[in-house]
Amino acid sequence: MHDVVIVGAGPVGLALACELGLAGCSVVVLERETETGSPFRAAPLGRRGLSAASVEAFYRRGMLESLVTASGTQEMFGAAPEAGAPQRPRFGGHFAGMMLDGSLIDADSLPFRLPSPAQESLATDLEAVETVLSEQAAKFGVEIRRGVTVSAVSQNGEGVVARAGEDTYEARWLVGCDGGRSTVRRLAGFEFVGTEPQFTGYTMLADLADPEQVSPGFHLTPTGMYIRLPGAGYFAMMDFDGGAFDRSRPPTREHLQEVLRRVSGTDVTVDEVHIASSFTDRAMQTTAYRRGRVLLAGDAAHIHSPLGGQGLNTGIGDAVNLGWKLGATVRGHAPDGLLDTYAEERHPIGAAVLDWSRAQVATMRPDPYAQAIQAVVRDLIATREGATHVFERLSGAWIRYDLGSEHPLVGRSAPDFGLEDGTRxxxxxxxxxxxxxxxxxxxxxxxxxxxxxxxxxxxxxxxxxxxxxxxxxxxxxxxxxxxxxxxxxxxxxxxxxxxxxxxxxxxxxx
The missing domain is CATH 3.40.30.120 (Glutaredoxin)
Structure with a gap:
């Protein structure tokens, strides 16, 4: 019997496995996919942005340099800047496709910030994140079994059994990190509630006959939004059809061309589509993160629009919060109620992220009311205070758990205190x-x-x-x-x- 079975070997499941392995737990990770490589996980389709809070998590476990190298952005890694040096972020991010001006962000005003090697967000891809986490997990003896599809979950007061075909996996605890269509969530009977989608989104690698018609960058238009990354053939579109198209049928070249023309307001021609997928902004969250000895983390517990990479970052936050608490519970020295604080702390964060996503979607809608809101938002984020507020949300600096103390530092991510001997x-x-x-x-x-x-x-x-x-x-x-x-x-x-x-x-x- 293992201490913990984790279902799902994506970034969240692997991050949790690393934390549990570090705590000395025996862990097996069950993954449905047989292979690790996928064009949807490698750049550019797998491109993601890690917030400063997530980058900090990698830094604190000694994985940041490896992640930066795997992400191909070595120039972003270096020694901590000297105290008093400017800490303005290179990348500000966006709200509903409206880009922040990084020069307006007052990073020095963010709460309890000290110079650190983990200063800012990091452009990476899912493949790089999973590679680094897999290597770290292997160091702790974590076993990853691929091609395993869980079909049943049962539990009693002593443990949990996951069944996959003729095989059974017994553990003291099971954690579902198996994504937005979580099998564990369904099998264990978690309630999943929220709001239905407003749009169908698309990502594709494609060749255009006339690429000059759609310029690189984020473009919020009167009919939706499109994104084009320079030089990669990568496009993303958001079409406000109420989510009707998503997964209803394969997105053909003709359909993707129609959508791109509609949201861009051009007569651009798509020559060839190499690969494409769809998604929506459906925003749902489980009412609880634990049922007995089964817990959920990441997209298994909450889903929403992928705008701003909030899903990946929220999931990593879940894993880091849960890992040490479950590890202490397994090892027998956790105080009473420690594991319950996982949901107490992380459920409100997930709910706030869902509302942040909904606010962006409402602002993007192709109607006169939303376009009036867009004008107000553009004015606000063009101010120092507005840009800093949005950046605080995107970076994770806003997160503070209620730990029952009035001291403003308690409940926040710790500043990277540096001792005079050079230790951080x-x-x-x-x-x-x-x-x-x-x-x-x-x-x-x-x-x-x-x-x-x-x-x-x-x-x-x-x-x-x-x-x-x-x-x-x-x-x-x-x-x-x-x-x-x-x-x-x-x-x-x-x-x-x-x-x-x-x-x-x-x-x-x-």
Whole structure:
């Protein structure tokens, strides 16, 4: 019996497998597809943007340099900039196809931001992400079985059984990371609710007879939207047909040409279509992320329009949040209720992302009301405050979990604190433990921290910028769990450590 069965070997399932493997769990990943390669996962069709929050997750596990290299964007990786250096992002992103001006973004105003090697978003593709995560998972002994289609799931108080044909896979826990049409979600009886689609979207690799008629970039038009990437033959279109065409029949050259002409307002001619697919903006979310010993993450738990790459980034956030909590539960030192905080923290994030997607779709609609809204949005994002607000949403900097503390740093992704000896917080997180940074002059928390040394790494020293804190406790997912003043209270630290990491080793299991 394995500790955890993960269904789905996409980025979310693999990221979760890495976290669980790092925690010392035995993990098997079941994937329906027999092969890893696919034109829909490689660039340009598989091109995605990782938000700063997702890039940070790779950085904290020592995978960022490998990911940057695999993505073919080596020039974006380097040492952390000096404190006080400009931190303006190279790429601002877009809202409903309306591009942000990166020069307007006040990145220094984003909450608790410090210079870091993981400064900004990263252009990558699904193939690169999955390759790096697969290699990391292999280091931890994670087993990936391909060509396995799960057909039944059953559970009791002790474990879960997944059936695939004549084979059965037993585990203490099962996590469905098997995408928007999740089999696990259906078999385990999760309720899936939300809103129906407004458009059918298309992606295609195609040759045009007259490519000069459609210029590269994002184009929001009175009849929809189209995107053309320069030099790759890549096109995406959004046609507001209520989602009627999606998967109803194969998209032919004639149909794709008709849609491109309609949304571009040109008489462009599509010579040849090499490959194409369709999608919609259907926005749905499960009412719960856990039923007994079955959990969901990524698109299995929430689906929406792919605009802005929010699905991939939200899924990676799910995996990072769930991984250490499920790992602690498997290993037997999780405090009561720790696993329940996965849904408590991530369900509201998923709901907010769905609403962000709906707002973009409503703004894109081809009617006079939406076009009036577009004019207002264009004016707002042309301001410093408006551009910064949208960038904050796209980067993930807006995310803060309610951990019951009024301190504005608690519940946020931890800044990349740097010690005077050159050590950075990101360097301290690669082994998957929490981290206690003690900036106090008398190292007063050291004695208390030793009781959790198997789960919390203690690091002391003077910080280049401690943001006014005397100590900071960081969870394995990089979220600040507690912070102390210049003279941190050892008892307050111990309460926070017990809440998130269980009883100290000397006291036995939580």
């Amino acid at each position: 917080l990101g360097d301290l997180m690669e082994d998957g433990r929490g981290v206690l940074l003690d900036f106090s002059a008398d190292r007063r928390l050291h004695a208390s921290a030793t009781a959790w040394e198997d789960r919390i790494r203690y690091a002391a020293g003077t910080a280049r910028n401690d943001l006014g804190s005397g100590a900071v406790l960081v969870r394995p997912d990089g979220v600040v769990a507690w912070t102390g003043d210049r003279h941190p209270d050892a008892e307050a630290f111990e309460r926070a450590a017990t809440r998130w990491f269980g009883a100290p080793a000397a006291a036995g299991p939580a």
